[in-house]
Amino acid sequence: MSEPMTGGPKTDIVECDILVIGGGTGGPMAAIKAKERNPGLKVVLMEKANVKRSGAVSMGMDGLNNAVIPGYATPEQYVKEITVANDGIVHQKAVMAYAQGSYPMIQYLDSIGVKFEKDGSGEYNVRKVHHMGTYVLPMPEGHHVKKALYRQLRRLQVMITNRYMATRLLTGPDGQAAGVIGVNTRTSDFLVVRAKSVVLACGAAGRLGLPASGYLFGTYENPANCGDGYAMAYHAGAGLANLECYQINPLIKDYNGPACAYVTGPFGGYTANNKGERFIECDYWSGQMMKEFFSELQSGNGPVFLNMTHLAEETISEIETILHSNERPSRGRFHEGRGTNYRQRMVEMHISEIGFCSGHSASGVWVDENARTTVAGLYAAGDMASVPHNYMLGAFVNGGIAGQDAAEYCASTDLPAYDAGQLAAEQERVLAPTRRADGLTPYEMEFKARRLVNDYLQPPKVTAKYRIAQERFAEVRDDLAMLCVRDPHELMRALELQSILDCADMAAAASLYRTESRWGLYHWRVDHPATDNENWFCHTLLYKDADGRMAHTKRAVDTYVVPIPEEEMSAYHQLRTPTPLAAE
């Protein structure tokens, strides 16, 4: 039995203009663009891991999923497509801001050394995966992304604090953002960063559901992205949009690497049932596509496979080179262990655990076209912000927008005061598990919370199950009084568990609030099976009310900047092939 850690917490206080939290993809770009806008600003980048290798793109990326490149797609076309894919519930101005920033960002990335696939004449080699437009740009050397970002951060003298986990935002006298409380993941020392504005870029909430393997860290998302950003935004009073629109992905069974649509699709790979038949026309990840995928899995036609057996040898070698070297290089090892060779055998697929991520859905901390949240001075970008289907390029573009707007905001703002009582209370919350000599470990509590998420929250969503989930989560929350850790590393896991619980509660509450079905599998309410445009053609915002309780409100969908004819709205609803197509 270990001794509880004792003594008052060591606390350093730093002041700056802009604080960026999360040094993965969108965060570094926010810091870079803020510095480029005004080199005189002091910009701090706080990262839980190490900026060199953190976040979803830790090892690099296979390609841009949503590049809007002149000659291949127009911003208007893209906005239309994303609107349709999200059943109309989008803030189009923000999608348009992304679409217009897309090509300039590709050129910027190119200029700092990120390589994209080009044809013989030096033009970008864009490929088609989406239902309507052409947006996929491969990055054969995608493993250089993080290096290029890091060089730029150093060049612009952004102050980087690695291995500090942000736990709660500080708010000023008028409720505005005033900084953050961070705790070192190796020493448990505190770092308080006071700032005029704060950009949140903490990635998805990827540790919400439990992968079928039972391995806590075998998630689709980088497990460092456990929902801290959502929890911090919530506790600071920000509104979170459409959290009932879960992220669920089609992945390789047990491995949790993506596969089909973006990488193999353009080469001719496709999703098939156990008879080798195609059952969906378009592999682009949407809620409707996931519903077809789920139905096929549940039917006698499951499991579902990724089929590449019909492809030529050169094509398969090229796919292998991309898939086994960039973003998930351990995938080759996984296939080897199972004796799977793309040439001979279809690859078994499955659906992922649930999570929050705007990368592939329409949920997240509410932001407008300037990446502003509902809290003054607080911005959000990347997978945790509400701009739908953002992916990597969206994280870059919206991170950049956030950084630039924050730079402007700072110019007319003084450093807000913060409440010392808020800091003291947070230090007490953080350290509580260190003061107990024995009790429950973060691991068993996390396992239980996430197992409950699978049991009760996974769609199809049943009201009775959701009510039970809420009771069980409340019991787990009561057990926090027995949570105990032995070292700073376990303390990080204990804090992450608390973010996971917050997200589980938010997922349940948001899903119960929207009494209709929408977004295919993502929000399939069995007790309210129809889409109800009369009452629910709106965003939902979840927020913490004055009494500290979870509350909800509706937010009207702003007038479209790109109008969509009624008959085009259902394009993503007709994904199932009319009759099963024979294998090619």
Added chain:
Amino acid sequence: MPHANHATSVPVTIDDEKCIAEKGCRVCIDVCPLDVLAINPATGKAHMKYDECWYCMPCEVDCPTHAVKVEIPYLLR
């Protein structure tokens, strides 16, 4: 509630012969996004201290002496 001593196999192994941690190298420990590698006080070499791996591989790719080997965690294999 006292604790049990629960053992588990780790997916990441380090070849002590090749590891040059005694010369001050900390590359794999620095780059791991989940902070699960550390110096083993018994050997002075790097090792996997916590079984919480995303099998993402920066540790293996960035090690200057190719001492790190990432396997798929047993539960997924």
